[in-house]
Amino acid sequence: MYSYQYLFGFTQSVFEKMGLPAGEARQAADILMRAELRNISTHGLMRLPEYVSLWQNKRVTVTPKFTVVHETPSTALVDGGKGLGLITAPKAMNLAIEKAKTAGTGWVAVRNSYHFGIAGYYAMKALEHDMIGITMTNANPLVAPTFSKHGMLGTNPIAVAIPAGEEPPFVADFATSPVSRGKVDVYESEGKDTPDGLLQDGQGNTTTDSSILRNGGALRTLGGDVAHGGHKGFCLTSIVDIFSAVFSGANFGPTVVPTLDYVKDKAGANDRGIGHFFGAMRIDAFQTAAEFKAGMDEWIRTFRNAEPIAGQERVIIPGDPERESEAKKMKDGIALSKKSLEGLKKIANTFEIPFEKQ
Amino acid sequence: MYSYQYLFGFTQSVFEKMGLPAGEARQAADILMRAELRNISTHGLMRLPEYVSLWQNKRVTVTPKFTVVHETPSTALVDGGKGLGLITAPKAMNLAIEKAKTAGTGWVAVRNSYHFGIAGYYAMKALEHDMIGITMTNANPLVAPTFSKHGMLGTNPIAVAIPAGEEPPFVADFATSPVSRGKVDVYESEGKDTPDGLLQDGQGNTTTDSSILRNGGALRTLGGDVAHGGHKGFCLTSIVDIFSAVFSGANFGPTVVPTLDYVKDKAGANDRGIGHFFGAMRIDAFQTAAEFKAGMDEWIRTFRNAEPIAGQERVIIPGDPERESEAKKMKDGIALSKKSLEGLKKIANTFEIPFEKQ
Numbered sequence: 197m198y199s200y201q202y203l204f205g206f207t208q209s210v211f212e213k214m215g216l217p218a219g220e221a222r223q224a225a226d227i228l229m230r231a232e233l234r235n236i237s238t239h240g241l242m243r244l245p246e247y248v249s250l251w252q253n254k255r256v257t258v259t260p261k262f263t264v265v266h267e268t269p270s271t272a273l274v275d276g277g278k279g280l281g282l283i284t285a286p287k288a289m290n291l292a293i294e295k296a297k298t299a300g301t302g303w304v305a306v307r308n309s310y311h312f313g314i315a316g317y318y319a320m321k322a323l324e325h326d327m328i329g330i331t332m333t334n335a336n337p338l339v340a341p342t343f344s345k346h347g348m349l350g351t352n353p354i355a356v357a358i359p360a361g362e363e364p365p366f367v368a369d370f371a372t373s374p375v376s377r378g379k380v381d382v383y384e385s386e387g388k389d390t391p392d393g394l395l396q397d398g399q400g401n402t403t404t405d406s407s408i409l410r411n412g413g414a415l416r417t418l419g420g421d422v423a424h425g426g427h428k429g430f431c432l433t434s435i436v437d438i439f440s441a442v443f444s445g446a447n448f449g450p451t452v453v454p455t456l457d458y459v460k461d462k463a464g465a466n467d468r469g470i471g472h473f474f475g476a477m478r479i480d481a482f483q484t485a486a487e488f489k490a491g492m493d494e495w496i497r498t499f500r501n502a503e504p505i506a507g508q509e510r511v512i513i514p515g516d517p518e519r520e521s522e523a524k525k526m527k528d529g530i531a532l533s534k535k536s537l538e539g540l541k542k543i544a545n546t547f548e549i550p551f552e553k554q
Numbered sequence: 555m556y557s558y559q560y561l562f563g564f565t566q567s568v569f570e571k572m573g574l575p576a577g578e579a580r581q582a583a584d585i586l587m588r589a590e591l592r593n594i595s596t597h598g599l600m601r602l603p604e605y606v607s608l609w610q611n612k613r614v615t616v617t618p619k620f621t622v623v624h625e626t627p628s629t630a631l632v633d634g635g636k637g638l639g640l641i642t643a644p645k646a647m648n649l650a651i652e653k654a655k656t657a658g659t660g661w662v663a664v665r666n667s668y669h670f671g672i673a674g675y676y677a678m679k680a681l682e683h684d685m686i687g688i689t690m691t692n693a694n695p696l697v698a699p700t701f702s703k704h705g706m707l708g709t710n711p712i713a714v715a716i717p718a719g720e721e722p723p724f725v726a727d728f729a730t731s732p733v734s735r736g737k738v739d740v741y742e743s744e745g746k747d748t749p750d751g752l753l754q755d756g757q758g759n760t761t762t763d764s765s766i767l768r769n770g771g772a773l774r775t776l777g778g779d780v781a782h783g784g785h786k787g788f789c790l791t792s793i794v795d796i797f798s799a800v801f802s803g804a805n806f807g808p809t810v811v812p813t814l815d816y817v818k819d820k821a822g823a824n825d826r827g828i829g830h831f832f833g834a835m836r837i838d839a840f841q842t843a844a845e846f847k848a849g850m851d852e853w854i855r856t857f858r859n860a861e862p863i864a865g866q867e868r869v870i871i872p873g874d875p876e877r878e879s880e881a882k883k884m885k886d887g888i889a890l891s892k893k894s895l896e897g898l899k900k901i902a903n904t905f906e907i908p909f910e911k912q
Binding site: 265266267268269270271272273298299300301303305341342343344345346348356358366368370371372373374375391393394399400401418419420423424425427428429430431432434435437438442443444445448449450451477478480481482483484487488491492494495498499502503504505506508510511512514 | 623624625626627628629630631656657658659661663699700701702703704706714716724726728729730731732733749751752757758759776777778781782783785786787788789790792793795796800801802803806807808809835836838839840841842845846849850852853856857860861862863864866868869870872
C-alpha cells in the first residue's frame with residue numbers, strides 16, 4: 197500500500213522532470229491520482245510510461261501553445277499545440293465553463309491533443325460551478341463498426357456529471373465499447389477467455405481469445421450483433437468520434453495515430469492528434485437551480501431505492517462506487533498492480549527519482 | 555399499396571377532425587408520414603390511434619399554450635401546455651435553431667408534452683439551417699436498470715443529424731434499449747421467441763418469452779449483463795431520461811404516465827407529461843463550414859468504404875437505409891401492416907372520413 201500523498205508527490209516529480217511547470221505537473225498528477233482513487237487504475241499510474249514515451253519520442257511537447265482558433269458565444273475550437281491531454285484538457289474544460297457563465301452553456305472541441313486520463317475528471321470539474329459537465333474523446337482504433345472486418349473506432353468514452361442537492365452527484369463515465377482494452381488485457385494476463393460476443397478475429401468472426409487485439413482482431417460495439425442492438429453501439433461510438441475529431445479537425449477513427457505498437461499507423465505525416473469535446477451547462481439554464489437540484493435528488497433516490505434482483509444489494513447510481521472507492525483509498529492507501537509498479541520503477545530509474553518499496 | 559399523398563391527406567384530415575388548425579394538422583401528418591417513408595412504421599400511422607385516444611381521454615389538448623418558462627442566450631425551458639408532442643416539438647426545435655443562430659448553439663428542454671413521433675424528424679430539421687440537430691425524449695417505463703427487478707426507464711431514443719458536403723447527412727436515430735417494444739410485439743405476433751439476453755421476467759431472470767412485457771417483465775439495457783456492458787446502456791438511457799425530464803421538470807423514469815394499459819401508472823395526479831430535449835449547433839461553431847463539411851465527407855467515405863465481413867455488402871452509415879427507403883416509398887407507395895390498417899379503419903369510422911381499400 198502507498199499513501200495517496202506519496203504517489204501524488206512521485207507523479208508530480210516525474211512530470212516536473214519532463215519539464216512541465218510546477219502548476220501543470222501538479223494538475224497532471226491530480227488527474228492520474230483521481231483515476232487511482234476512483235478505482236479506474238487502467239487510466240491511472242499505469243499510463244505514466246505511455247506519457248513518458250510520447251514525450252521521449254517527441255510526439256508531444258510539455259510547453260504547448262493553447263490556441264483558440266474559432267469561437268461563438270457558446271462554442272470554441274482549441275488547438276492543443278501537440279501538448280499532453282493532461283495539460284490541454286483542463287484549460288479547454290475551463291473555457292467551456294467560462295462560456296457557460298454568460299451563454300448558459302459552453303462547448304469546446306480540441307484538436308492536436310493526446311490521451312487525457314479519465315473523461316470523468318473534466319466532467320466533474322463543472323460540478324463545483326453548479327454546472328453539468330460533459331466530456332468525450334476519441335482514441336486508438338480498436339472497435340469494429342457493425343459489419344466491418346477491422347477496428348476503426350476508439351473505445352471513445354463519454355462522461356456526464358450532474359449535480360444534485362442533498363444527494364451526491366450523478367457521474368457516468370464509460371467507454372462506449374462493451375469492455376475496455378484494459379479489461380481484455382487483464383483477462384489475457386490471467387489466462388482467461390473473454391466472455392462471448394465482445395471480440396472478433398481478423399475475419400470478423402466472434403472469438404473469446406483474449407490475445408486477439410494484438411493479433412489482428414477487434415472489439416465489437418456495445419450491444420454486439422444487430423439482433424442485440426450492436427448497430428446502436430456503432431452509432432454511439434461514431435457520434436463521440438465525430439464530436440471529438442470532426443468538429444475539431446483532429447485525426448478521426450482509423451486515422452488516429454496509435455499509441456499501441458500492434459495498431460497500424462494510418463495517419464502518416466498527417467498527425468493532428470486526437471480530439472476531445474467538452475461541455476458545461478449551468479444548472480439554472482432550464483429551471484431555477486433549486487428546482488433542478490430537488491429534481492435530481494428525487495431521480496437519484498427513486499433509482500437507488502428500486503427493488504433489486506435476487507443476489508444484488510441495490511441498483512447502483514452512476515458514480516456511487518467510484519465515490520466510495522475515493523473515500524476508502526484516501527484513508528487506507530492505494531495498492532498498485534504488478535504492471536503499474538514495474539512501469540513506475542522503470543520511470544524512477546530513467547529520471548533518477550527515488551521510489552519506495554511497497 | 556397507398557400513395558404517400560393519399561395517406562398524408564387522410565392523416566391531415568384526422569388531425570383536423572381532432573381540432574388542430576390546418577397548418578398544425580399538416581405538420582403532425584408530415585411527422586408521421588416521414589416515419590412511414592423512413593421505414594420506421596412503429597412510429598408512423600400505427601401510432602395514430604394512440605394520439606386519438608390521448609385526445610379522447612382529454613390527456614392532451616389540441617390547442618396548447620406554448621410557454622417559454624426560463625431562458626439564457628443558448629437555452630430555454632418550454633412548457634408544452636399538455637399538447638401533443640407533434641405540435642409542441644416542432645416549435646421547440648425551431649426555438650433551439652433560433653438560439654443557435656446567435657449563440658452558436660441552442661438547447662431546449664420541454665415538459666408537459668406527449669409522444670412526438672420519430673426523434674430523427676426534429677434532429678433533421680437542423681440540417682436545412684446548416685446545423686447539427688440533436689433530439690432526446692423519455693417514454694413509457696419498460697427498461698430495467700442494471701440489477702433492477704422492474705422496468706423503470708423508457709426506450710429513450712437519441713437522434714443526431716450531422717450535415718456533410720457532397721455526401722448525404724449522417725443521421726443516427728435509435729432507441730437506447732437494445733430493441734424497441736415494437737420489435738418485441740412483432741416477435742410475439744409472429745409466434746417467435748425474442749433473442750436471448752434482451753428481456754427479463756418479473757423476477758429479473760432473462761427470458762425469451764415475447765409476451766413478457768405484458769406480463770410483468772421488462773426490456774434489458776443495451777449491452778445486457780454487466781460482463782457485456784449493460785451498465786453502460788443503463789448510464790446512456792438514464793442520461794436521456796435526465797436531460798429530457800429532470801432538466802425540464804417533466805415526469806421522469808417510472809413516474810411517466812404510461813400510454814400502455816399493462817404499465818402501472820405511478821404518476822397519479824402529478825402528470826407533467828413526458829419530456830424532450832432538443833439541440834442545434836451551427837456547423838461553423840467550431841471550424842469554418844467548408845472545413846466541417848469536408849471533414850464529414852471524409853469521415854462518411856472512410857467508413858462506407860471499409861472492408862465488410864463475409865456475407866455483408868458494406869458498412870452502413872447511419873441514415874443510409876432510411877434515406878434509400880424514403881426515395882423508394884415515395885415512388886412505389888407505402889404498404890401498411892394489418893395492425894396499422896385496422897387502426898386507420900377504426901379512426902375513419904369514428905371521424906366519418908372515407909378510407910380507401912388497399
